Amino acid sequence: MSKATKATPLRGGIDLGGTKIEAIVVDDANKVLGSARHPTPTSGGPEDVARAMAAAVREAAQAAGTATEALAGVGVGSPGSVDAQAGTVASARNLPGWDGSFALGAELGRTLGTSVAVGNDVQVAITAEFELGAAKQYSSLLGLFWGTGVGGGLILDGKPWHGRGGAGEIGHMVIHRGGRRCPCGNEGCVEAYAGRAAMEAHARHEIEHGRKSDLIKIMERKGRERFTSAVWATAIEDGDELATELIDDAVKALGAGAASAVNLLDLEAVVIGGGLGVRFGDDYVERIRKAMHEHLFPGHKMPAVRLVSLGDLGGALGAALLVADGAV
């Protein structure tokens, strides 16, 4: 049979985070040919976020020597409640003015001149780690993404588990009934202790009430408006007491949440990523593993606990896989 010598078209991937937008363009071997990173707008609404996303993927396409219109499609990994069929995103609480539902896929598709598939940010990053990264050898795993929020995703028997569409909210497993209020409104969730936004709110509250800490000074020195992963990392290195206490508590909360998931599902592996997860790296993966061990059901084998291996690009690579998977 004759075969046309036409190159497989490139694909785009966008990882939409609470802090930054990471866009890439990849070839059929998932090699990154171009990338761009833009800050996520902190005010405005979904339209503004979509505009920043379009700008980022345009820049990545340009770096790859192409244009978005020539891409096979663009995949998006988004926070909030994603309806993959409809291409809509609702209740993305870490993004500005995004309490309702927004047709992100359609809006981006019009702007970029190609088809757009939308998936859950953490779920696509987990799929990337499962297909290309740290979790290749496992068939059942939990992805634990420690960032602005605490997200999760499950691969069960080699396939992503979506439940009724919203599975993976490990950040909202209850680890301290009657405990700290979570940004989601409930009490005692993992994210209330480990989410960067929740930790910042708690730290600022403590500082306002007279607790000493250099977190704000470090933030200002770095020219930031939030306690980013880098701000937390510097504070820890400097031995800041409040930061150390909150991060220690976050590690314990993540460990308890991951152990709860493993006690329920008896998984082979836990893969840790997210802004803080990647920033803190292997030492903290080991600390989370120890915190998990304290809560692991005595009859269970300890699962493997690994840092994501695709790093910051995992989300965007997983988003680009949405196109390869024929979701577009």
Place this chain on the structure above:
Amino acid sequence: MSKATKATPLRGGIDLGGTKIEAIVVDDANKVLGSARHPTPTSGGPEDVARAMAAAVREAAQAAGTATEALAGVGVGSPGSVDAQAGTVASARNLPGWDGSFALGAELGRTLGTSVAVGNDVQVAITAEFELGAAKQYSSLLGLFWGTGVGGGLILDGKPWHGRGGAGEIGHMVIHRGGRRCPCGNEGCVEAYAGRAAMEAHARHEIEHGRKSDLIKIMERKGRERFTSAVWATAIEDGDELATELIDDAVKALGAGAASAVNLLDLEAVVIGGGLGVRFGDDYVERIRKAMHEHLFPGHKMPAVRLVSLGDLGGALGAALLVADGAV
């Protein structure tokens, strides 16, 4: 094609609980033709428990007008860590002297003169509710068994989820980090607050330290040695303050644990059973539902929450299904 008019052989099912052994013999439509209930030995070791199990299923067979040797097989739902392939049970902490591994299937098979299949007690009861009972219309569900311990089982996409063999330990999900010590040795598990054995230990401790309660009096009046479901139920009816407080706390713990599982897996249904679950019935299912709702991730739909419909016999029916499923 000619077909021999031979009746399908009957099957046996044994539900091995911390308090009682329930044995049945069923026909091919899962109709119970004979049953027997024996107390679970509280001292001795696995051999003594196996002897009591054999006596119970012999009695059930006799009531059904047959003998165990004529059964197609006997299924067993057992607590502890079950290796279905090997027919062994290990670390059944609610049973006397059962810390190690015991070849329950082989031992019973010899005594009964038929083949024996062993499965996890809660998992087989959940399978029974899924195939024959309250959960027939759902394809993903959590079984939450509130009894001596707090057990669980998952049906995902229409199939039992075993993980690496030990999945379903919802009783050991962490709901109060730094909280009460659980019989499993860890801290803050659901079972530490809701397991009947843990509640009894806590109540006795409180009573010894001067707290007023009629629990012991009620137990003695009923001629029991433990705070059985009936003892708790009577204490609640009598308005016993300590019992009410502990049961209220158990309801909240179960709600938090079930909500955590649903937040992670986005399941269609939660089915509640177990000795206390069945004894307290629909009113308490509604209370657990409300407790779950407080911790449900705001983006999620509330799953259906149902009482088991096969009642006390669910475990034994599910055990008998192990034979029908060709596991023997």
